[in-house]
Amino acid sequence: MTHVSIVDIARLAQVSPSTVSRALQNHPRISPERRAEILALAEQLGYRPSQVARSLVTGQTHTIGVVASDVTDPFVAEVLKGVESAARSAGYGLLIAMSNRDPSQEITAATVLLDHQVDGLIVISSRAPDRYRQLPRARENAAGGVAPVVLLNHDFSEAGVYSVRMDNAGAASAAVTLLSQLGHRHIAFVAGPGGGQSSHARLAGYLQGLAANHLTPLPELILQGAGMLEDGWEALTALQTMQPRPTAVLCYNDLAAIGLLAAAARSGVSVPDALSVVGFDNVPLSAYTVPALTTVEQPKAAMGQAAVRTCLRALAGEPAPPIVMSGQIVLRASTGVCRLSDRA
Amino acid sequence: MTHVSIVDIARLAQVSPSTVSRALQNHPRISPERRAEILALAEQLGYRPSQVARSLVTGQTHTIGVVASDVTDPFVAEVLKGVESAARSAGYGLLIAMSNRDPSQEITAATVLLDHQVDGLIVISSRAPDRYRQLPRARENAAGGVAPVVLLNHDFSEAGVYSVRMDNAGAASAAVTLLSQLGHRHIAFVAGPGGGQSSHARLAGYLQGLAANHLTPLPELILQGAGMLEDGWEALTALQTMQPRPTAVLCYNDLAAIGLLAAAARSGVSVPDALSVVGFDNVPLSAYTVPALTTVEQPKAAMGQAAVRTCLRALAGEPAPPIVMSGQIVLRASTGVCRLSDRA
DNA sequence: CTGCGTTGCGCAAACGTTTGCTCAAGTCTG
DNA sequence: CAGACTTGAGCAAACGTTTGCGCAACGCAG
Numbered sequence: 001m002t003h004v005s006i007v008d009i010a011r012l013a014q015v016s017p018s019t020v021s022r023a024l025q026n027h028p029r030i031s032p033e034r035r036a037e038i039l040a041l042a043e044q045l046g047y048r049p050s051q052v053a054r055s056l057v058t059g060q061t062h063t064i065g066v067v068a069s070d071v072t073d074p075f076v077a078e079v080l081k082g083v084e085s086a087a088r089s090a091g092y093g094l095l096i097a098m099s100n101r102d103p104s105q106e107i108t109a110a111t112v113l114l115d116h117q118v119d120g121l122i123v124i125s126s127r128a129p130d131r132y133r134q135l136p137r138a139r140e141n142a143a144g145g146v147a148p149v150v151l152l153n154h155d156f157s158e159a160g161v162y163s164v165r166m167d168n169a170g171a172a173s174a175a176v177t178l179l180s181q182l183g184h185r186h187i188a189f190v191a192g193p194g195g196g197q198s199s200h201a202r203l204a205g206y207l208q209g210l211a212a213n214h215l216t217p218l219p220e221l222i223l224q225g226a227g228m229l230e231d232g233w234e235a236l237t238a239l240q241t242m243q244p245r246p247t248a249v250l251c252y253n254d255l256a257a258i259g260l261l262a263a264a265a266r267s268g269v270s271v272p273d274a275l276s277v278v279g280f281d282n283v284p285l286s287a288y289t290v291p292a293l294t295t296v297e298q299p300k301a302a303m304g305q306a307a308v309r310t311c312l313r314a315l316a317g318e319p320a321p322p323i324v325m326s327g328q329i330v331l332r333a334s335t336g337v338c339r340l341s342d343r344a
Numbered sequence: 345m346t347h348v349s350i351v352d353i354a355r356l357a358q359v360s361p362s363t364v365s366r367a368l369q370n371h372p373r374i375s376p377e378r379r380a381e382i383l384a385l386a387e388q389l390g391y392r393p394s395q396v397a398r399s400l401v402t403g404q405t406h407t408i409g410v411v412a413s414d415v416t417d418p419f420v421a422e423v424l425k426g427v428e429s430a431a432r433s434a435g436y437g438l439l440i441a442m443s444n445r446d447p448s449q450e451i452t453a454a455t456v457l458l459d460h461q462v463d464g465l466i467v468i469s470s471r472a473p474d475r476y477r478q479l480p481r482a483r484e485n486a487a488g489g490v491a492p493v494v495l496l497n498h499d500f501s502e503a504g505v506y507s508v509r510m511d512n513a514g515a516a517s518a519a520v521t522l523l524s525q526l527g528h529r530h531i532a533f534v535a536g537p538g539g540g541q542s543s544h545a546r547l548a549g550y551l552q553g554l555a556a557n558h559l560t561p562l563p564e565l566i567l568q569g570a571g572m573l574e575d576g577w578e579a580l581t582a583l584q585t586m587q588p589r590p591t592a593v594l595c596y597n598d599l600a601a602i603g604l605l606a607a608a609a610r611s612g613v614s615v616p617d618a619l620s621v622v623g624f625d626n627v628p629l630s631a632y633t634v635p636a637l638t639t640v641e642q643p644k645a646a647m648g649q650a651a652v653r654t655c656l657r658a659l660a661g662e663p664a665p666p667i668v669m670s671g672q673i674v675l676r677a678s679t680g681v682c683r684l685s686d687r688a
Numbered sequence: 689c690t691g692c693g694t695t696g697c698g699c700a701a702a703c704g705t706t707t708g709c710t711c712a713a714g715t716c717t718g
Numbered sequence: 719c720a721g722a723c724t725t726g727a728g729c730a731a732a733c734g735t736t737t738g739c740g741c742a743a744c745g746c747a748g
Contacts, residue, residue, distance in 0.1 A: 005735085007734080016699075018697075018699080018737075019696085019697060022697085030695095030696065030697075031696060034696080034697085049459070049734085050400075050734050051461060052396055052400050052405065052461050052734080052735090053400055053703090053736090055396045055735090056702095056704070057702070057703050057735050057736045059703080061396065063439070063460070070425070071425055072628070077416045080415050081414070081415055093441070095440075096438055098429075112437060115393070116395045116407070116437055258629065258632055261634070262631075262636070265634040266634075285602065287573075287606075288577070289633075290605070290610075290634040291609075349705085351705095360729075362728060365707085366707090366726095369706090372725095373724090373725060374725095374727075375727090378726080393705080394705070396703085397703070399705090400733045400734070401704085401707085402705085402733090
C-alpha cells in the first residue's frame with residue numbers, strides 16, 4: 001500500500017469514502033459520533049490528505065506563485081518575507097521562481113508557475129509587465145476566472161492584472177526637496193534598471209523635485225545604473241570629475257547608495273561633509289553603514305502582504321483596486337547641510 | 345469548457361486520449377504522422393498539460409520544497425539562488441516556506457511542504473535537525489521511497505536524510521590562525537544562534553584555532569549572538585569594557601561583523617588599527633563595508649546547487665554521500681597587524 | 689395516520705493524466 | 719505459407735479527492 005488514503009479509513013470505519021471526506025471537512029450533515037470516530041481513526045493512522053488529488057477536483061492548489069527578480073536583493077527579500085507570512089497565515093503555499101532580472105526568463109518563469117496551477121501570481125519588480133496580458137493562463141480556476149496577476153512595484157491596469165506599489169515619484173521628489181533645503185544645488189541621481197517602472201518613476205520624481213525647488217536639471221547629473229552595489233561604486237568617480245561637482249546624490253536604491261558610500265570612503269570623500277547621499281528602500285543594512293544612510297523607507301513587508309491580500313481578494317471575485325503606499329524619509333547621518341558656497 | 349485537455353485533442357484528432365498522451369511524451373510506439381498531427385493540434389489549441397493531474401498518477405510533482413530560516417539573511421538568499429538555478433535547470437519547481445528561525449515553525453513548514461507532495465526537501469540552516477527523522481513523510485514517491493531531506497549546513501546521517509555543509513570548524517580555525525599570525529593574542533568570538541550546528545562548529549573551530557596557536561581560551565571572550573546585525577553592534581560595547589581588551593574579533597557571520605564595524609565607526613574605534621574584524625560568509629556586501637571586511641568565503645551558490653544535486657540523486661536511488669565544502673579566507677581591509685604590545 | 693421536512697449517509701461521476709494490457713494489422717523468417 | 723514478432727493504437731483502470739443527487743429513516747405538525 002502506497003499511502004493511507006480516505007478509502008482506507010472508510011473501509012476501517014465501515015463507511016463510504018464520501019462520509020470520510022465530509023467528516024474531515026466538517027460538513028454539517030454528518031453525525032457527531034461518526035465524525036469523532038473517523039477523526040480518531042484518521043489521526044491514529046496518520047492520515048495526510050493529498051493536496052494533489054484535492055487540487056485536481058477543486059481546481060485550486062492553495063498555492064500562489066511568486067516570480068522575483070533576485071532574492072539576493074535585500075528589498076526583494078524583505079518583500080518576499082511579507083508575502084510569505086501573509087500567504088502562510090491565509091493557508092497558502094508559495095511557489096517561487098527567479099527571473100534574474102531578465103524579461104524573457106521572467107515570463108517563462110511565470111508560465112511555469114501557471115502550469116503548476118498556482119491560484120494567483122505575484123510578480124516582484126517586473127521588467128516585462130506588458131507581457132502579462134498575453135500570458136497563456138487559459139486554465140480556469142474554481143471561481144471560473146483565470147489566475148490573477150498582481151504586479152508589485154508597477155502600476156498597471158488591465159483585466160486580471162492588479163498592482164501594489166508605492167509613490168516612487170513623490171518620495172523621490174521629497175528626497176530632493178530635503179537635499180535642497182539643506183542647501184544643495186547640484187544634486188545628482190544614480191538611476192535604476194531600465195525597464196523597471198519604479199526606476200522611471202523615481203527619475204521622474206527626481207526631476208519633479210528639482211523643478212519644485214527651482215533647480216535646473218542637468219542631463220549629466222543623471223548616471224546610469226541597475227540598482228546594484230557596483231553602480232554606486234562606479235558612480236563616485238563620475239561624480240568626482242563633474243564640473244560643477246555635485247554636493248549631493250540621490251540613489252535609485254540603498255544598494256547603489258551603499259556602494260557609493262564605500263567608494264567615497266575609499267577615495268577619501270567625506271560623507272556628508274563633501275557629499276550627501278540618500279538611498280531608497282531602507283533595507284536593514286542601511287542603518288549600519290558608515291555613515292548611516294539617509295533613505296526613503298518603503299513598507300516592504302506591508303507591500304508583500306498587500307499583494308497577497310489583493311491576490312486573494314481577486315480570487316474571491318471581490319474588487320481589488322490598485323494599492324499605492326507612501327514612503328517616508330528616514331534621516332540618518334549620510335546627509336548634511338551643504339558646506340560649499342554656490343559658485344555655479 | 346474549463347480548459348483544453350488531452351481528451352479535447354483526442355476528439356479532434358479522432359484518436360484515443362492514450363494516443364495523445366503518448367504522442368506528447370514521445371512514446372516510441374506511435375507513428376510519426378500521428379505524432380505530428382497531434383503536436384500541431386496541441387500547439388494550435390494552446391494545450392498546457394495539467395501538472396496536477398500528472399502528479400496524481402505519477403506520484404511526482406517535480407517540485408522540491410525549501411524551508412529557509414529567513415530569506416532576509418544574505419547568506420540564505422545566496423544559497424537559495426543557487427538552489428533555484430539548479431532546480432530550474434533540472435526541470436524542478438520550488439515550493440518554499442520560512443521558519444523565521446523558529447524550530448517549531450520549521451517543522452510545521454516542512455510538514456506543509458511534504459503535504460504538498462514535494463519530491464524532496466531542502467532545509468537551509470535547520471534549527472531542529474533531529475526532528476526530521478520523525479517527520480510524517482509516509483507518502484511514497486514514484487521510486488517507492490519517502491521524500492529525501494537534505495540538510496544544508498548540517499551534518500547528519502540518518503536514513504533518508506542527506507547533508508551538504510562546509511568545513512566550518514576548519515575555516516574558523518584558519519581565521520584564528522590568521523589573526524594570530526598578525527600578532528593578535530586576545531581574540532574574541534561573537535557566537536551564532538544556538539541550536540544551529542554551524543554555530544557550534546565555528547565556535548569549536550575558534551577554540552581549536554586558539555589551541556593550535558597556543559592562545560588560552562577565555563570564556564568571557566565568547567559573546568552571545570544570533571547572527572544578526574544587532575549582535576555585532578551590541579558586541580562592541582562588551583568588547584570595549586573587557587580587560588585585557590581584545591584586539592581582534594571573529595564573528596559568526598558577516599552580518600554580525602558588519603554590525604560590529606558600524607558600532608566601531610560610531611564609537612571611534614578604528615578598524616583595523618585598534619580592532620581587527622573577521623566575518624564569515626563573504627556576502628556581497630562585505631566587500632563594500634568601511635573598511636572592507638576580511639571574511640571566510642562560503643561557496644554559497646555551489647552549496648545550493650550541491651543540495652539540489654544530492655536531492656535528485658537520492659530521488660534516483662543513487663548514493664548521495666554527505667558533501668562538505670571548504671571555505672577560504674578573503675583578506676580585506678578590516679584586519680591588520682596587532683599594534684598593541686602584549687602586556688597581559 | 690398522512691404528508692412533509694430534516695438528518696445521515698452512500699453512489700457514482702468527475703478532475704486530467706498515465707500506463708498495463710489487449711488486439712488487429714502488418715512484416716518478417718524459415 | 720505458417721508461425722512469430724513488431725507496430726500502432728485503443729480500453730480501461732488507477733491516482734485520491736470532492737460533491738451533486740438520491741434515498742431511507744425519522745421526527746413532527748396537522
